[in-house]
Amino acid sequence: IDEIEALSSIYGEDWCVVDEDEKIYCIKINDCLDQPKWTLCLQVILPPGYPAAEPPIYQLNAPWLRGQDYVELANSLEEIYVQNLGESILYLWVEKIREVLIEKAQSSDPEPDIKKTSEEVDEDDGDDFLLDYQPIQEDPIKIVNYITSESQEVDEELPSIHHGSPITDRRSTFQAHLAPVVTPRQVKKVLEKLYENKKIASATHNIYAYRIYCEDKQTFLQDCEDDGETAAGGRLLHLMQILNVHNVLVVVSRWYGGILLGPDRFKHINNCARNILVE
Numbered sequence: 001i002d003e004i005e006a007l008s009s010i011y012g013e014d015w016c017v018v019d020e021d022e023k024i025y026c027i028k029i030n031d032c033l034d035q036p037k038w039t040l041c042l043q044v045i046l047p048p049g050y051p052a053a054e055p056p057i058y059q060l061n062a063p064w065l066r067g068q069d070y071v072e073l074a075n076s077l078e079e080i081y082v083q084n085l086g087e088s089i090l091y092l093w094v095e096k097i098r099e100v101l102i103e104k105a106q107s108s109d110p111e112p113d114i115k116k117t118s119e120e121v122d123e124d125d126g127d128d129f130l131l132d133y134q135p136i137q138e139d140p141i142k143i144v145n146y147i148t149s150e151s152q153e154v155d156e157e158l159p160s161i162h163h164g165s166p167i168t169d170r171r172s173t174f175q176a177h178l179a180p181v182v183t184p185r186q187v188k189k190v191l192e193k194l195y196e197n198k199k200i201a202s203a204t205h206n207i208y209a210y211r212i213y214c215e216d217k218q219t220f221l222q223d224c225e226d227d228g229e230t231a232a233g234g235r236l237l238h239l240m241q242i243l244n245v246h247n248v249l250v251v252v253s254r255w256y257g258g259i260l261l262g263p264d265r266f267k268h269i270n271n272c273a274r275n276i277l278v279e
Contacts (some may be wrong), residue, residue, distance in 0.1 A: 003088040011094070018043070026231070027090075029097045031105035036074075038101040040065060042094065043234055051088050055081045058093075059234035060115055061226060067184060070223050073100060149234035158189050164276035167268050171257025174265075176272035177186050181210060181249045184221065190249055204256035205229040207269060210249040220246075229254065245277055 004025070008015045011027055018024040023046040030036035045057040060073060081091050164176035177200075179190040187210050195201045209224035222240075224233030236250060252269045261268070 003090060007090055008204045010091070027094055029094055029101060031101040032098065038104045040097055040101060041231070042097060043231065044090065052086050055110070056090065059238065061231060063226060066223055066225070069223070136171065137144050148266060156183060156186055156189065158193055159186055161190060162276065163192060164272055164279070167272055169264060169268060170259040170261060172259065172261055172265065173255045173257070174268045174272045175253050176276040177251040177253070178276045179249050182212060182245055182247050184212070187249050191223055191251070194251060203253040205232070205254045206251055207232045207236055207254070208249060208251040209240055211237070211240050211247070213246040231263070232266060235266055236269060236273055239273055243277060248277070250276065
């Protein structure tokens with residue numbers, strides 16, 4: 001409680017209480033410039049055993065944070081936890097993230113792409129965009145060792161892509177797409193293939209998350225993308241963690257129909273994802 005009060009005081013408007021009872025908090029972090037170029041949102045859930053016995057459950061959300069950048073930052077946070085076992089570490093985490101953002105601002109890294117904003121107005125495109133529903137085959141997904149060197153040119157096959165049944169609410173439509181993946185290169189291939197479909201490419205948001213199990217390291221390689229629907233990617237990844245799914249990419253397309261849905265949109269995104277995963 002003392003830590004939460006201190007952080008709320010230190011970070012002011014950048015500190016957000018998502019759910020007091022469940023101890024879910026969100027901290028907006030930037031590079032300290034007058035006009036910040038690099039920002040990131042750290043969402044944390046403080047489990048009952050924190051800080052004495054359990055680390056915070058966390059999610060890093062930023063449109064530009066992918067691949068190696070995500071892995072390196074996550075590793076840094078985990079090192080801080082290990083070095084400070086049993087102690088309150090949220091302040092250390094926030095300042096470490098800020099340090100990384102300041103380094104990016106001072107380096108020659110190009111500025112991040114400016115993404116679409118959440119609930120962006122989009123003309124209602126009718127019901128003709130929905131993709132054919134394809135039930136998933138029951139073939140088991142084979143787990144293969146993750147090739148750590150992404151630079152190694154491997155002509156990997158495009159995984160099969162499945163489309164879930166759509167959910168429509170107040171003229172907004174949500175549809176999930178799923179593919180088995182075992183390398184980041186396959187994730188990229190699937191996303192490229194999906195974006196070749198004009199209807200998917202024209203969606204207001206294409207939120208995605210993936211989890212790949214690296215058997216040799218016994219760790220997960222995972223990442224997510226909000227695509228302008230703030231925090232949706234992190235929630236989707238959290239759902240996949242709860243369901244303990246391995247080697248899969250889930251994309252949820254949302255076509256915005258002009259009526260704000262509020263928190264219901266997250267319910268629909270997760271329901272679409274859950275349904276296609278169960279199928």
